Amino acid sequence: FLRGFATLNHFITNELSGIYMDITKDRLYCDAKDARSRRATQSAMTVIAKAMLGLVAPVITYTADEILDYAPAIFKGEIESVFDLVYEPVPEVAESFDDTLLLEAREKFSEAIDSLKKEKVIKATLELEIAGDRTLFPISDPKDLEDWFVVSAVKEESEGETLASFEVEGKTFTVHKATRAKCPRCWRYTAPSEETLCERCQEVVE
Known part of the structure; x- marks a missing residue:
């Protein structure tokens, strides 16, 4: 029992x-309501939550029952x-x-900063x-790489102040201060100024 619950914890x-919710919170909070990326994350979290609820219910029964009380019908089904x-x-x-490779890079980035x-x-x-060289990673979309590291940009070169570096597979990656302004909605440093929204957020609110 103790070993099983420790593994789950x-x-x-x-x-x-530490990883999945950390890299997906931006799309949940800031992407358009019906954006494919946001819907995909919601669907994945629903599947994970249902599986976990079945695992913890025998141990924390009252808590599991309370979760069901507040869960939407699409989650509960016939339960x-x-x-x-x-x-x-x-x-x-x-x-x-x-x-x-991504897990190794994320760990080394965390150590570097x-x-x-x-x-x-x-x-x-x-x-x-x-x-x-972002082609080293098995992710082609720069936005997905930004989410993975929870940074405002992943690119070939940066004009920002160099603060740190880390190495993956013999290739060096440098860490810089973001060169753009902080978006007041999503807090990413991708806006033209602090008084205006970034391009993504502007499209969402319109």
Whole structure:
């Protein structure tokens, strides 16, 4: 029991919260309501939540029952109480995507900027840009890479002040101060000025 619950807690803390929710919160809060990226994340979280609820219900029954009380109908389906819950494993998806390199890069980036946070050079990673050969990573969309590192830009070169660097597979990536202004809506440093929204947010609010 203890080992199983510790494994589940480790997954929630380090992978679900520490990575997945960290890299998807921007699209949930700031993308258009019906944006494909936002809907995809909501769908994935629903599948994960239903599977986890079935795992924790035997241990924290009252909490699971309370979750069902507030859950929307699309989540509950025909479930009326916690006693109707049946564990539904997350379906396996055939995918050749390998995240090993991305996880290594994210860890090295975090190590590189740790002193910047401690010395209060930056308050958040969104104040940063990463420059280097982004073709090294198995993600073609720059926005997805920005979400992965939770920075405002990932590009070949940056004119911003160099603050740190890290190495992945023999290639050096430099970390810079973001060169654009902070968007007042999404807080990414991608706006032309602090009084105006970035292009993405402007499209959403219109």
